[in-house]
Amino acid sequence: MPVSPETLQTIEGFRSGGRVVDAGGTIVEEHRKGSHVFTIYAGWAFRYKTLSDGRRQILSFLLPGDFVGLQDEFADGRTHGVEAVTGVALCAFPRDRLWTLFNAQPKLGYDITWLAARDEQRVDDNLVTAGRRNAQERVAMLLMHLYRRAERVGMVSEGWVEFPFTQQHLADALGLSLVHTNKTMRRLQRLGLYKLDAGWLRILEPRALEALGDYFERPIQPSPLI
Amino acid sequence: MPVSPETLQTIEGFRSGGRVVDAGGTIVEEHRKGSHVFTIYAGWAFRYKTLSDGRRQILSFLLPGDFVGLQDEFADGRTHGVEAVTGVALCAFPRDRLWTLFNAQPKLGYDITWLAARDEQRVDDNLVTAGRRNAQERVAMLLMHLYRRAERVGMVSEGWVEFPFTQQHLADALGLSLVHTNKTMRRLQRLGLYKLDAGWLRILEPRALEALGDYFERPIQPSPLI
DNA sequence: CGGAAATTTGAGATCACTCAATTGCGGTGG
C-alpha cells in the first residue's frame, strides 16, 4: 500500500535497527518477554509454544511483511517463542516506544492492529485445523496455506516454491506426530496432488487439495507495511 | 483501570447502542462480516468457526470486558461466528468508525489493540491444547481456565461459579468428541478434582488440575475497558 | 406429568501414536 513520505519518516524514526538470524536460530526466546517487536523482511519463521515436557506447537508461520511481538505486549511470562526456518532478515522496534507510535501516528497504530488481527485469523484457522480436521485434511490445508502465502509475497516462480520446512516443522504445526505426518504426506504425494523435490514444492492439484482440506484462501487484500 | 471523563465521553460518542441476546442466540453470524464490533457487558459467549460439513471449533470464550470483532476488521467472508451461552448484554460500536476512534483517541486505539492481543493469547493457548494435550489435560486446562476467568470478573462466590456450559460446548472447544469429553470429565470428577452440581462448578483440587493440564494462569493484569 | 435435551455408559471400530529399523542424502575427511 502507498505510504506518505512523512509516515515513512516516522517509521524510520521508530525503527531501532535491522537484524539477521541464521536458519534454525532463535528470534524471540520463549517465556521471556522481548524488548522489541519485529517486522520480517525476508525469510520464513514461526511462532511456537512448548509444554513443560517439551511437546511443541507451532502457532503460525511468518513471512516478509508479517509483524511479530504484539501478542506479548502485556503478557508476563508464558509468551511464545519465534524461530527462524530459513535465514531471516528483520527489523526491530523497541517495544516501549509502541505507545508513543500509536500516539504520534494513529494510522500506524491502526496498521499494526491490522497486522495483528491478520495473524490472529491465521491462528484461528490453525485452531480449527488442530481441533477438527483429520490428518489428510490437515496436511492438505497446510500445504495450500503455505503455498498461497508464499505466492502472495512473490516467492513462487513457474509454479515452484522453495519449501524449507522439515517434516518435524509441519508435524508441530499440525498437531500430529512426525511419523503420521510423513505417512499422510506420502499418501497425498502418491495420489499426485503435489510434488516435493529438493526442497521445492509444486502444487499439482490445487482444487483437490483445497477441497480435501476444506480450505479456501481469501482473495488478496492490500496490506499495510510497517 | 481508571478512565478520564473526557475519554469516557469519547467512548460514549462512539457507542451506537446496547443489545441483549438470549442464551443460545447468535451475536455475530458466521461468514458474514458484521457491521459492528462489541464489548461484552454481562454473560458468557464464545467465538467459533465451522467446517462446511458442520464440524465446529470454539476459538475462545468471552466474558464481560472482552472485545469482539476486531479479528474480522479486514476479512471478507470466512469470518468467525459469535454465540451467546447465557443471556448476554453487550455494547455495539459501528465498525466503520473504528478508524475515526483510533485517530481521535490514540489511547483508546491502543487499548483496543491490547484487548485484541489478549484474545489472541487465549487462542494461542487453545491451539496448544488442541494440538498437543491429551483428553485429560485438555479438560483439566479448560476447567481451570474458565474458573479463573470467572473469578477475575467477580463471578465466583464461596468457591462456586455458575457453569452454564453444555458438554457439547466443552467438546467443541477442546477438539474432542462429545462422548469422550464426557468420559474424561467423569474420570476427573471421580478422582475428586472438581464438582459440578446443578450448573455450578467448584474446583476441589486446583493444584492438581493445573499440574495435570500444565496450565498456570498469569497473575491478574489491569486491563482497559472500552 | 410428559417430552425434549443433556448426560452417561457400553462396545467395537479407527485413526493416530510409539517403537524400531531402514533408506536416502549432503557434507566431511581421508
Place this chain on the structure above:
DNA sequence: CCACCGCAATTGAGTGATCTCAAATTTCCG
C-alpha cells in the same frame, strides 16, 4: 573419488487413545 557420518525421510508392526454408534438414564421445562 570414496567411505563414513548425521540428520531427515520412510516404512513396518503393534498399541492405544479417541471416535462412532447405540442405548439407557437423568435433568430440565413447559
